[in-house]
Amino acid sequence: MKAVLKINGTEVPVKFDFDEHLLQTLRNHGFTEVKNGCEEGECGACLVLLNGKPVNSCQVFTATAIGDEITTVKGIGTLHQPHIIQECFVEAGAVQCGFCTPGMVLATYALLQDNPDPSDDEIKRALSGNLCRCTGYVKIIDAVKRSARKMKIT
Amino acid sequence: MKNYTIVGKSEKKIDSLSLATGESKFVDDFELKNLLHCKIVYSPYAFAKILDIDDSEARAMTGVIDVLHFKNTKHILHTTAGQGFPEPSPYDTVMFDHIMRFAGDRAAMIVAESPVIAARAAKKIFVDYQVLQPLLDPEIAMEPDAPRLHDSNRYAAIPVKYEPERNLAAEVEIGFGDISQGESEADFMIDHTYHAHYGSHCAIEPHSVKTYFDEMGRLVIVTATQVPFHVRRIVSKVCQFPLSKIRVIKPRVGGGFGGKQEVFLEQLAATVTIKHKQPCRIVLTRPEVFQSSRTRHPVRTRLRMGVKNTGEITFLEMDSLLNSGAYGTHALTVLSNCGAKVLPLFNKIKNLHFLGRSVYTNLPVGGAYRGYGATQGYLAVNQHIDIICRRLHLDLPQFIKDNHIKVGETSEVFKALGEGTEGVTQYIHSCGLDECIDYCLHEIDWYNKRDKKIRKGDRVRGVGLSVAMQGSGIPMIDMASASMKMNEDGSFNLDMGATDIGTGSDTILAQIAAEELSTNLDKMIVCSSDTDRTPFDVGAYASSTTYITGRAVKKCAAKIKEQIIQVAREILSSSANELIVQNSAVIDEKQNKSVTFSEICTYAIYTRNQFQIAASASEFVEESPPPFFASTAEVEIDTKTGDIKVLKYVSAVDCGQAINPQLAEGQIEGAVANGIAYALTEQYIFSDKGNLINKNFKTYKIPVAADMPEMKTKVIESHEKTGPFGAKSVGEIGINGPTPAIANAIYDAIGVRIFDAPFTSDKIYRALKSALKL
Amino acid sequence: MSEQKWYYTNSLDEACELLRDHTVLPHGGGTQLNNIDLSHIHGLLCLKDLNLNYIKQTSQEVEIGSMTTYADIVQKSTKISTDNILISALKNAANTPLRNRITIGGSLGFIPQWSDLIGPLLALEAKILLIGKNAGEYSLSQFWRHRDLLKSSLITAVRFRDFPHHAYHYRDVKTNNDMPLFTVSTLFDMDGERIKKPHVIIAGTRDRVSEITELENYLAGKKISELQESEVIRRVKVTFVGKRVTDPDYLASKTKIETWRSIIKAAENRL
Known part of the structure; x- marks a missing residue:
């Protein structure tokens, strides 16, 4: 199948199979910042925003994402122009191997859009779809709190 | 404490912004044209003989390039354990065998033009299995009528006990003093058996490898590995391909924890590329990782101690039975560490005996896993001393303080038991364990909670303590190296074989170099690891990188510094002893003149007596200074249902001088989180026939953020005089704490001890019920 | 093909x-x-594109379009009385990104269903609306008994009466992103001090979902203070299939305890 997807604000022509998932389509077209950790909707490494909402791209048929706004971690900030959340993850020491980080950053972004001042519980609940094996989440939760503080100021 | 400018500072991890913005590349993020994709076909039976394989239907499918199996591949005995040469693990593996030794052993591999075709073709492979009676119980593995897993042509590459005809993958026995003497001196004996269970590393990046030929016809292996140099050596051997024609590149790696210290996919991809002259990709699915990669070795530990009424331990006897699974990867060394990393901690014991056996079973394969035997050993020992102290009404923390090894002391175990073979005598130069214990007691409010059984409705609380040590590399075996060169803006290339798998070793090694050179961290351009460009390093295991590679980097930087001073002397016309290096410059205080690094290197490259300021250095260590660790847990147990919740977990580590305290904390926090889950929710569940049932994240439960208790973590610094800027290791030790601390806390709460980890609610419920009947 | x-x-x-x-x-x-x-x-x-993502409230009734996701049901819960049992259950189901994908209609169309959905819907006496060949409104039990209702038909909505109730939804999980081994959904109304129209649904059992009628009969008309734990526990008779993950006998015992606790918690929880 062929279609045009809206990825990070750009229209991207893509080719994909009938039952292909968005994760695969994105990775096949160079969006390798979307990681594949389990392909069963449990780890959150492939998390993207679909119309602003965090979803596991491994659980979305590409064919159903036509017309939707797809945002990957590069859509909110880049190496040369990082988002506050990305900087806060760095400062907090929340990035170890970094494989879960794109998903974590996007989950944080979605949370703070809805709720700029989340409680610890709300942070933990928002990140309940993202597995991290390196950090024990301590510094990730810290990074989310830092992000919330800094985003309020700016 | 020494005054450092960069060491001891929580500098930002140098690759973290690249990772957080998704720029960094992991293996599967490298684009290759004409890539071949593989799908491995696994044995559904725990033990079976392949009578025949019919691959004709698969081969006939459009897009299928090849099918590899025992009939068309080389049978070179090797071990997949990524260890130094000769490996201490037995040579008991070939790429494809006709005997399937566990449900998940590989029978064949499809090579196809797309992953979809490969997966489809995998269903068209018809294997004629003769199903055999599997051996699923390690306790009976050595019995005469037990099934035999391996032929007698399997062998150990080093002179150690290895008897495949008895399913014995490894055996270690050491002792000193006289156990019967210890028995006669004892007022009583404590004798218990503890079980540590299977566990999966669960690095979020699955095992991945890509291979291709470069424009010079050399085989490039891009792989998610902890051991690039061992990959090169093992692939060369198994594929019979010249080592000089292999280049191994380790890009960013998405976590390892020991799981990627294993070379079991690279040779498959290499075989495909060598045969078909086309790039090849193998990326495991999550179920494949759970079932067919490597695991924590389950260990049954029987521990016997004689105790005087004064609390003196008159003897210790440890009998460890390690279930190695179908192959003997790390079977000897993990087994050794059950004793070697554990028994020296209580060095006052005069009569000691340790017998360890690793046996084959038709179950998933054990391997390296953070903690590496120490985790399994401490699970037993920490509970045992808790039992002794309770029996004698002794204060457990004080008991530990009285009995643990101190600065200036040694243990006979160091000499008697190394990693697989005899060890190395060593004395302790630094030990902050008492401070670690005190911090943990204070933070958990120990003396107001221990033995108090604080109740709230049906729930009751308890606290537990555990302690541990680990090592810093393998003495007399591990070697690491670094090379550096200077650029004319005062920056430095730092090339290392050391393998950053997410730990931050690139950052802390750059900090060490920058500290030695009195320059800034951003002047370090780090490259790790590429077997063509970086010098040898054993890799990321055995908690070795900070200590051993750190020493190599410091030594290398010191050589660079000498050259810098030499050039500065020429520029400033100074005598050597008047020069100091500070803030990226060399200063002649007497003449009140200075010259910057940039000027120095520009001069060296362009002006006079031109040469490249460059050096390399390697380090080989004769000792392995242990870091020390204490932790306390507070748990709450529902006495009606057995549900357990860890409310708070406090950890403190003495890792010498923390090079980067934030990263050191992160190592402990991650290890503790893994340890808590190992203690409570992580377990391998098998069918009666030995098939792993819960091979995905839906059913093998690792924690999410909301599962974490309140965590307190402290880095207590000491100064290890043999370490780089006083540093010891920190990577593994934290995982040794939670299982015994939680077990002790459970006992504190409900007065029942559960000897089989994990401590699931149904086990606690049954324990509570049986206790009520007594 | x-x-x-x-x-x-x-x-x-x-x-x-x-x-x-x-x-x-x-x-x-x-x-x-x-x-x-x-x-x-x-x-x-x-x-x-069928515009089935909606929550409508008409007088005492709530209608949720089949394409409404769990996350939307929770977020748009202002349209339903806050902390309705369905909302408190779905709030914790699956994980954050999955809740943005799983729809109520999709969940009903497949087996096994999310126990976090089924328990509360049964307790709320929800109805399922179909269009197509078998167009009509069906009770959940009718719907289950006749799986072929879905043939050539489409679930468009779920409808239930929204009334102030006492409820509690218990989910038995090992971690916060776990699928429950079982759930207990308890819901009742109060007539003065007396329990009215009680529902106790246990999902995840051998029969997938069990309404504990014997217990409901015991509860009906009683004051909370009259309830006896042993009498409640005695009436919870569910069995579990041999789940290797957890011993079925243990689960059977645990459901008894958690059911008793759920009733007490529901009594405290006026929603």
């Missing part, structure tokens, strides 16, 4: 027409179809 195809439509009639072909499956957006073999179907019908 002809090439597999996706169908897109914004017309319910057209959707029903397409579903007359039994090898065309409706896809809501959830996760059920993602992990099954789709090689035998002709096509998938994308439901997202």
